[in-house]
Amino acid sequence: MSNKGSVLILGGRSDIGLAVAHQFAASGHPILLAARNSQSLEAEKKDIELRHGVNVSLHDFDALDTASHGAFVDGLGDLPEIAVCAVGVLGDQFENEQNTETAIEVMRANYEGPASIMGVLANRFEERGSGALVGISSVAGDRGRASNYIYGSAKAGFTAFLSGLRNRLAKRGVHVVTVKPGFVATKMVEGLDLPEKLTADPKELGEKIEAAVTRGKNVIYVKPIWAIVMMIIRNIPEMIFKKTSI
Amino acid sequence: MKLSGWGQFPRIDCHVTAPRTDAEVAAALTKGHAIARGNGRAYGDSAASAQNTVDMRGFNRMIAFDDATGQVVAEAGVLLGDVINAFLPRGWFPPVTPGTKFVTIGGMIAADVHGKNHHKHGTFGAFVDWIDVMGADGTVQRCSPTENADLFAWTMGGMGLTGIILRAAFRLSKVESAWIKQTMIPAANLDAAMDVFEASGEATYSVAWIDCLSAGDALGRSLVMLGEHAPRDTLDLEKRRRPFDIAAKSKRSIPFNAPSFALNSLTVRAFNAAYFYNGQRKAGDSFVDWDSYFYPLDAILGWNRIYGRKGFMQFQCALPLDSSKKGLEALLRATSVAGQGSFLAVLKRFGAQDSRFSFPMEGYTLALDFPVNPETLALMKQLDQITLDHGGRFYLAKDARMTPETLRSADPRVDEFLNMRAAAGRAATFSSAQSERLKL
Ligand SMILES: Cc1cc2nc3c(=O)[nH]c(=O)nc-3n(C[C@H](O)[C@H](O)[C@H](O)COP(=O)(O)OP(=O)(O)OC[C@H]3O[C@@H](n4cnc5c(N)ncnc54)[C@H](O)[C@@H]3O)c2cc1C
Ligand SMILES: NC(=O)c1ccc[n+]([C@@H]2O[C@H](COP(=O)([O-])OP(=O)(O)OC[C@H]3O[C@@H](n4cnc5c(N)ncnc54)[C@H](OP(=O)(O)O)[C@@H]3O)[C@@H](O)[C@H]2O)c1
Numbered sequence: 001m002s003n004k005g006s007v008l009i010l011g012g013r014s015d016i017g018l019a020v021a022h023q024f025a026a027s028g029h030p031i032l033l034a035a036r037n038s039q040s041l042e043a044e045k046k047d048i049e050l051r052h053g054v055n056v057s058l059h060d061f062d063a064l065d066t067a068s069h070g071a072f073v074d075g076l077g078d079l080p081e082i083a084v085c086a087v088g089v090l091g092d093q094f095e096n097e098q099n100t101e102t103a104i105e106v107m108r109a110n111y112e113g114p115a116s117i118m119g120v121l122a123n124r125f126e127e128r129g130s131g132a133l134v135g136i137s138s139v140a141g142d143r144g145r146a147s148n149y150i151y152g153s154a155k156a157g158f159t160a161f162l163s164g165l166r167n168r169l170a171k172r173g174v175h176v177v178t179v180k181p182g183f184v185a186t187k188m189v190e191g192l193d194l195p196e197k198l199t200a201d202p203k204e205l206g207e208k209i210e211a212a213v214t215r216g217k218n219v220i221y222v223k224p225i226w227a228i229v230m231m232i233i234r235n236i237p238e239m240i241f242k243k244t245s246i
Numbered sequence: 247m248k249l250s251g252w253g254q255f256p257r258i259d260c261h262v263t264a265p266r267t268d269a270e271v272a273a274a275l276t277k278g279h280a281i282a283r284g285n286g287r288a289y290g291d292s293a294a295s296a297q298n299t300v301d302m303r304g305f306n307r308m309i310a311f312d313d314a315t316g317q318v319v320a321e322a323g324v325l326l327g328d329v330i331n332a333f334l335p336r337g338w339f340p341p342v343t344p345g346t347k348f349v350t351i352g353g354m355i356a357a358d359v360h361g362k363n364h365h366k367h368g369t370f371g372a373f374v375d376w377i378d379v380m381g382a383d384g385t386v387q388r389c390s391p392t393e394n395a396d397l398f399a400w401t402m403g404g405m406g407l408t409g410i411i412l413r414a415a416f417r418l419s420k421v422e423s424a425w426i427k428q429t430m431i432p433a434a435n436l437d438a439a440m441d442v443f444e445a446s447g448e449a450t451y452s453v454a455w456i457d458c459l460s461a462g463d464a465l466g467r468s469l470v471m472l473g474e475h476a477p478r479d480t481l482d483l484e485k486r487r488r489p490f491d492i493a494a495k496s497k498r499s500i501p502f503n504a505p506s507f508a509l510n511s512l513t514v515r516a517f518n519a520a521y522f523y524n525g526q527r528k529a530g531d532s533f534v535d536w537d538s539y540f541y542p543l544d545a546i547l548g549w550n551r552i553y554g555r556k557g558f559m560q561f562q563c564a565l566p567l568d569s570s571k572k573g574l575e576a577l578l579r580a581t582s583v584a585g586q587g588s589f590l591a592v593l594k595r596f597g598a599q600d601s602r603f604s605f606p607m608e609g610y611t612l613a614l615d616f617p618v619n620p621e622t623l624a625l626m627k628q629l630d631q632i633t634l635d636h637g638g639r640f641y642l643a644k645d646a647r648m649t650p651e652t653l654r655s656a657d658p659r660v661d662e663f664l665n666m667r668a669a670a671g672r673a674a675t676f677s678s679a680q681s682e683r684l685k686l
Contacts, residue, residue, distance in 0.1 A: 043307050046309060047308050050308040050309075050310070050332060052332070
């Protein structure tokens with residue numbers, strides 16, 4: 001088999017995470033899929049192995065169980081070369097406005113858990129002096145909007161965390177990529193009526209993310225149009241913005 | 247969600263679910279009027295149901311591969327192109343392939359697709375070892391030529407109307423390289439083209455592109471293309487070293503619907519003339535990579551949009567051997583007289599076929615593309631009648647507008663198909679826009 005470095009996917013059942021796994025596997029990287037109840041990913045493991053002829057291993061991982069993150073990384077055996085965090089929960093904005101418990105779950109799953117595990121990996125990668133960390137954040141973190149600010153605020157936190165991490169590790173041989181997808185056709189958004197032109201296929205994310213890692217890009221929007229859309233949204237004066245419903 | 251087949255006609259507002267597990271498929275079936283949808287490459291309304299379209303592309307995992315026999319086990323929504331990407335580098339190729347690799351395994355089985363090698367190897371169904379089919383009550387039956395053999399036989403070519411195919415095991419064929427040795431033979435008219443086919447029964451692949459605007463003595467003027475998988479030792483040194491590598495191709499795409507005047511009889515005439523002229527210059531042998539040989543149109547993503555918003559239709563019939571010549575002449579003459587150029591006109595020789603409801607029969611098959619407009623709709627009715635007069639039948643995977651009467655006149659197998667549908671609650675649970683139109 002190949003001698004390419006392994007790729008750890010955190011959130012290994014996520015549609016985006018799996019697309020990224022296929023993309024790297026097709027280039028010959030062994031894959032580690034980490035998820036809750038990871039043995040239920042046997043079929044995905046077999047599928048990736050059959051298609052791409054690389055090794056795939058499964059690892060139990062709960063982003064919210066932050067105390068376990070150090071032991072989780074120890075349990076991987078060899079430290080992966082690349083780690084991609086695709087953990088996230090969209091939640092129901094309306095419900096979360098009424099219920100702090102569920103709101104906090106969304107905040108933890110999109111910020112606290114991902115930041116914790118990326119922090120642990122960052123230290124190990126820094127020690128080794130190489131590697132790439134990819135965090136999947138969201139355009140929702142670029143500006144808080146009435147329709148999804150609970151999810152969005154957690155993503156904003158994650159975006160800032162990744163930015164700081166990149167700044168810290170830039171001279172240490174570790175590269176950090178922030179991915180800010182717009183809409184992606186995955187089970188997270190199933191049933192929502194998304195505009196076709198603004199919606200990416202998970203496969204597109206896989207391609208863009210591999211390219212960003214190889215070319216050392218820092219922040220990527222998946223569909224270029226989103227960079228423009230979000231620039232406009234970020235620049236609307238608050239006086240006007242607060243009255244809009246975007 | 248608005249859905250259509252590859253021809254973008256008709257467009258139907260459909261309720262769509264995208265299950266990923268057997269249980270989710272079973273839940274979808276309880277609502278009735280369900281039809282499986284693969285990758286939407288059938289041209290018309292076979293894979294759409296306004297009430298309950300079941301998008302099977304989430305069933306996209308490969309399950310097993312046996313290196314000794316070439317048997318692949320995969321979920322029904324796996325794309326043929328992905329099978330090729332995974333196994334061609336290991337020396338295996340699909341034994342039968344349609345003219346696009348963007349089809350699902352489920353769609354290939356449901357339409358029991360044929361390739362350029364039908365005269366030698368039959369349809370894809372001949373290489374299917376077993377399928378798992380979910381019936382109206384949500385139970386799954388393993389079907390093979392020996393187990394639940396009736397359901398197996400009806401599902402090949404059953405157009406999704408026997409149940410939902412969840413998984414399948416099928417065999418690949420061993421090949422020595424990713425290259426095809428192509429022999430191009432220009433034929434001055436239909437007679438000449440048919441002579442080439444009849445003399446080339448031993449060729450693995452054969453197909454003819456017809457210039458269907460040619461008339462008179464040149465009626466049926468065509469380029470016949472024969473092909474063989476190239477053995478490794480026939481390749482030049484560079485290819486021999488890496489026999490399964492072909493250069494990655496850049497994809498062009500047609501991003502929006504062209505205005506409908508882009509394809510009129512003038513442009514079609516120019517295209518056909520140029521194609522034929524170029525082909526004549528390239529007559530003889532050449533090595534062509536598998537992607538360009540089998541899937542020339544796949545290189546232009548979304549090419550169906552050049553026909554414009556109104557969409558297009560394909561007419562494809564099969565004619566029995568003894569009436570093929572007369573029938574083909576009549577079909578080509580009617581097309582030529584109507585001046586409704588077909589961008590694509592493809593002629594193939596079919597071998598013997600013994601199956602419950604699959605399309606091929608021993609003889610010839612002709613496929614023509616037309617933009618949708620009143621003139622071409624009238625022409626296609628005429629082509630229906632010519633086909634009926636010559637004992638032929640029609641390919642449901644291409645049909646978008648046939649009448650139930652035409653289907654019944656063409657195909658005496660319909661009665662038995664309906665009996666099969668009446669059993670086990672199938673007719674109530676499974677139906678497509680096409681089955682409703684054709685009263686199947
Ligand atoms: C450019 C082009 C070239 C082609 N060339 C050829 C050719 O050379 N030979 C040939 O035979 N065909 C050819 N076709 C037709 C194509 O191969 C068939 O229509 C095929 O069925 C399409 O597969 P799909 O996955 O897109 O299925 P769809 O178009 O989505 O569905 C087609 C039929 O299969 C059924 N179906 C799909 N999945 C399942 C499932 N899981 N369980 C049960 N039923 C299912 C649907 O209900 C429907 O009736 C061509 C089509 C195109 C666009
Ligand atoms: N889809 C979009 O439009 C879109 C847009 C922008 C950003 N994103 C981001 O992209 C990433 C991937 O999402 P997706 O679209 O692929 O959706 P998805 O399929 O729903 O993936 C989300 C994944 O997060 C995992 N997860 C949630 N909580 C977890 C926890 N505590 N521990 C471990 N794993 C946990 C889930 O695991 P289980 O399967 O175990 O529940 C699930 O696999 C997310 O960060 C999402 O916010 C998505």
